[in-house]
Amino acid sequence: MDFETLEWRIQEGIGVIVFNRSHALNAFTNTMLKELRQVVEAAAKDDTVRVLVLTGNGRGFSAGQDLKEHLANNGALNIGEHLRQYYNPLMERLYHMEKPTVAAINGVAAGAGMSLALAADFRIASDTARFVQAFVRIGLVPDSGSTYLLPLLVGRARAMELAMLGDTIDAKTALAYGLVNRVVASDALMEEVMTFSRALARQAPKALGLIKRGIHRGPEHGFDEALAYEVFLQATAASTEDHAEGVRAFMEKRTPRFTGH
Numbered sequence: 001m002d003f004e005t006l007e008w009r010i011q012e013g014i015g016v017i018v019f020n021r022s023h024a025l026n027a028f029t030n031t032m033l034k035e036l037r038q039v040v041e042a043a044a045k046d047d048t049v050r051v052l053v054l055t056g057n058g059r060g061f062s063a064g065q066d067l068k069e070h071l072a073n074n075g076a077l078n079i080g081e082h083l084r085q086y087y088n089p090l091m092e093r094l095y096h097m098e099k100p101t102v103a104a105i106n107g108v109a110a111g112a113g114m115s116l117a118l119a120a121d122f123r124i125a126s127d128t129a130r131f132v133q134a135f136v137r138i139g140l141v142p143d144s145g146s147t148y149l150l151p152l153l154v155g156r157a158r159a160m161e162l163a164m165l166g167d168t169i170d171a172k173t174a175l176a177y178g179l180v181n182r183v184v185a186s187d188a189l190m191e192e193v194m195t196f197s198r199a200l201a202r203q204a205p206k207a208l209g210l211i212k213r214g215i216h217r218g219p220e221h222g223f224d225e226a227l228a229y230e231v232f233l234q235a236t237a238a239s240t241e242d243h244a245e246g247v248r249a250f251m252e253k254r255t256p257r258f259t260g261h
């Protein structure tokens with residue numbers, strides 16, 4: 001697959017999407033949003049992709065909506081329609097993808113660029129990364145999932161502060177807030193992300209997809225419902241060949257070889 005605004009490669013079972021509009025800090029244009037959706041859908045369906053990584057070229061992860069394109073198109077498409085048509089389907093596909101997703105945050109993540117990072121399962125940030133809920137700075141509200149994911153990750157008080165003041169926080173603060181999993185030296189970012197992703201790629205793929213479903217469902221439902229849902233998820237996991245292989249490998253004192261079946 002060839003793209004105008006992205007690079008895409010599969011390496012050792014890890015799909016890597018690289019945003020490639022570095023002159024605009026990888027701000028999202030309509031073309032880029034369409035291409036992102038296409039590549040995320042392809043990655044979700046491709047069994048050779050065990051883990052999906054998202055990162056950016058240059059000094060930005062993504063600055064969110066390309067405001068120059070937005071200004072040029074103003075009137076042609078209202079914001080609500082823009083979100084429904086471009087952002088929401090992308091975010092839904094990324095969030096619900098039944099394989100692990102890792103945002104490798106190489107630089108500034110602003111507005112919907114930050115929302116996209118929040119929709120991944122893991123965030124590994126370079127020490128040069130910055131985060132800004134830029135929406136309020138232009139009189140807008142957080143979109144693309146931030147009103148839901150930000151308070152889940154950092155708690156309501158901090159989410160309110162970030163969303164209402166629109167201040168920029170650095171990687172160290174993001175780690176203290178629980179917004180990112182790890183902070184690493186900028187020149188080691190992709191190496192660390194690949195090591196982390198290889199560890200995920202060695203696990204049983206169906207189990208990871210089911211774990212994600214269980215954890216996603218968790219907070220909106222009560223404990224008793226979680227117990228009942230775990231019964232369904234576990235029965236599904238237990239019916240896989242990978243489960244049988246995992247038990248066999250344990251008995252034989254060897255590393256399991258998981259195939260995704």
Ligand code: LHQ
Nearest residue numbers: 023024025027063064065066067068108110111112134135
């Ligand atoms: C940009 C952008 C950008 C274009 C930097 N667009 N060029 C959804 C639906 C519909 C409409 C509205 O929005 C949404 C959701 C959203 O995402 S709303 C939020 C949109 N994003 C923003 O408001 C962030 C705007 N950018 C910034 O505040 C700063 O650029 C940040 C804090 C990200 C980085 O600051 P600096 O490191 O100081 O970089 P810079 O401002 O100098 O930017 C570098 C270049 O990138 C510059 O271009 P130039 O030609 O002057 O070198 C910027 O114009 C361009 N750029 N963000 N969103």
